Amino acid sequence: MSGIELASRQGRMIVVATVLGSGMAMLDSSVVNVALVRIGEDLGAGLADLQWVTNGYLLALASLILLGGSLGDRFGRRRIFSLGVVWFAVASAVCGLAQTPEQLIVARLLQGVGGALLTPGSLALLESSLRVTDRAKAIGAWTGATGIASIAGPFLGGWLVQYASWRWVFGINIPLAVATLWVTRVAVPESRRDRVEGRFDVGGAVLATATLAAATVALIQSASLGAAMTVALLGLAVVLGVAFVLVERRTEHPMVEPSLFADRVFSGANLMTLLTYAALGAMSFFVTLQLQITVGYEPLLAGVASMPITVLMMALAAKGGELGTRIGPRIPMTVGPLSCAIGVAWLSFVDASDAGLAGYLTAVLPGLLVFGLGLCLLVAPLTSTVLAAAPEGFAGVASGVNNAVARTGTLLAIAALPAAVGLGSDYRDAAVFSPGYQRAMLVCAGLLVLGAVVSWWALRAAPAPSSGAVSRGTLRG
Known part of the structure; x- marks a missing residue:
């Protein structure tokens, strides 16, 4: 039977690697809301800035997560997972060092790109590395461990914000990333789809990102943009969304199968x-x-x-x-x-x-x-x-x-x-x-x-x- 046995040392370490990686992203997403008020006070951020702190990450993640999964299938799931971990950690460090709301927002956008590379690879590594008979048990272990991260996130984030600094909400990702990379390098085998046909749907990815970006800017910045510009941007988002649908219907290998x-x-x-x-x-x-x-x-x-x-x-x-x-x-x-x-x-x-x-x-x-x-x-x-x-x-x-x-x-x-x-x-x-x-x-x-x-x-x-x-x-x- 092909695949690594879950009960083996390597099998357990594969689960640890995926838990550390996905837990890092989950921990970050669960603690940022707790830090928003202190971020606003420290950086002089308005409500629109705080919306962007949350939405910058979501914008990149939502529009690129399917592309991230495709990259793993083509170039190697371990390689793209590791790249996502490094990218996420570097962007987290930039978040923690930000001196203005604008710097933090850009860093959060970059963090979302790392999340889009990292997130699809977590379960994909379990599916591709372990024996078929062990995968359900491994996914159960993954679920329980990442659930613990969800519970610990608000407590840890609140403690860091209250007794240290909101910057450590992002800084805590760096040691987690180092641990994830080490375990991944030692234990996780490389895997990719045996046969990958067609080109990347770059047009679809660009149009999806542009659609969400236009709508998000219009909705968050409506007060400063004025009614005419807000309506224009929302109209642009609709046009881009229609273009996305048309591209996905006509391309041979679409990012989203219509x-x-x-x-x-x-x-x-x-x-x-x-x-x-x-x-x-x-x-x-x-x-x-x-x-x-x-x-x-x-x-x-x-x-x-x-x-x-x-x-x-x-x-x-x-x-x-x-x-x-x-x-x-x-x-x-x-x-x-x-x-x-x-x-x-x-x-x-x-x-x-x-x-x-x-x-x-x-x-x-x-x-x-x-x-x-x-x-x-x-x-x-x-x-x-x-x-x-x-x-x-x-x-x-x-x-x-x-x-x-x-x-x-x-x-x-x-x-x-x-x-x-x-x-x-x-x-x-x-x-x-x-x-x-x-x-x-x-x-x-x-x-x-x-x-x-x-x-x-x-x-x-x-x-x-x-x-x-x-x-x-x-x-x-």
């Missing part, structure tokens, strides 16, 4: 992904700011406050996948977003009167728990449904598309919502921020309800995914 979207279940699940992850990303952005600006939490407490969601995901997400296998995805993917919407609506009432333990237990924690339970219902069936709807041989492409759609939803929501709810450069004033926060949370609840409606309509004929698909789908959270 035929996948002919399936109503696949298209509906991805539309639901866009809406749900838009709400999830915006909720996380606004709640973390509200807890610090209005309620008065220190960074450490603000980071720890959201940990119940991650704990629930680790404990119950697999159960949600099992439920989807038994009864089909339609009910979990409808009830899940509705539960999340109720949790978000509850959290919209969090204000300055909820300081202290009593306020957390009565106002913050219940909303987080209801939201987390909804996520547990929907995450695994969502990804599993996307994989099950894809034709044979397209599971990897389908997963990549779904990941890109999720990050695009977060990107656009964080770009659009602050201006839409009336927030501007005076965001540090709790009297201004709190009403905008409440409006933003209600919009997020509406997006989740709309996601539930889409699921109920699109998935009425969707079959229950196989247990194998569910095991892969649980990685999404």
Whole structure:
């Protein structure tokens, strides 16, 4: 039987390498929101700058993640994974040394490029290196270990911001990258697709990036650009998006296979992904700011406050996948977003009167728990449904598309919502921020309800995914 045995020393080290690499990216994404308020204070950043600190990373990651997976298949998965780790670490160091908001934003864009090279390679290395019979167990170990990174992220980030500096939120990536590179070099064999046909879809990658960039600039900078320029940029984004679709339909080897979207279940699940992850990303952005600006939490407490969601995901997400296998995805993917919407609506009432333990237990924690339970219902069936709807041989492409759609939803929501709810450069004033926060949370609840409606309509004929698909789908959270 070909492949490396998981129980061997080399097999265990392969898992360690992939956990360190993906855990580094996951840790970074989970701690930056906690640091935003201190970054704004230290660098004199406005709200638009803070939006770009988050969205610069997401912009590069969402538009290039499929290209990153293709590079690994062609030039070697270990090589591209290692390149992504080095790139991510160097960009992290530049983030930590930034002296202006503009420098930090550029560094975050570069960090997103590294993430796009690194992220697809993590599970690909497990799939290509280990024995077929050991892969499910290895993916389970990967899931548990990266889940620990998700739990540790807010706590570690909050501690670093509060007792050291926000710069160490990025600096912590450097020793993690060194460890990842060493283990990868020692233990991970090189692998690539045996036969790769066609050229890279460079045109598709450029158009996808330009589309998202034009929309993001228009939404974030609308106040300074004025109405005419904002509308012009949004129009340009639409034109570029149409051009992207046309290029993907006509190119021989497209980055995104258009035929996948002919399936109503696949298209509906991805539309639901866009809406749900838009709400999830915006909720996380606004709640973390509200807890610090209005309620008065220190960074450490603000980071720890959201940990119940991650704990629930680790404990119950697999159960949600099992439920989807038994009864089909339609009910979990409808009830899940509705539960999340109720949790978000509850959290919209969090204000300055909820300081202290009593306020957390009565106002913050219940909303987080209801939201987390909804996520547990929907995450695994969502990804599993996307994989099950894809034709044979397209599971990897389908997963990549779904990941890109999720990050695009977060990107656009964080770009659009602050201006839409009336927030501007005076965001540090709790009297201004709190009403905008409440409006933003209600919009997020509406997006989740709309996601539930889409699921109920699109998935009425969707079959229950196989247990194998569910095991892969649980990685999404």
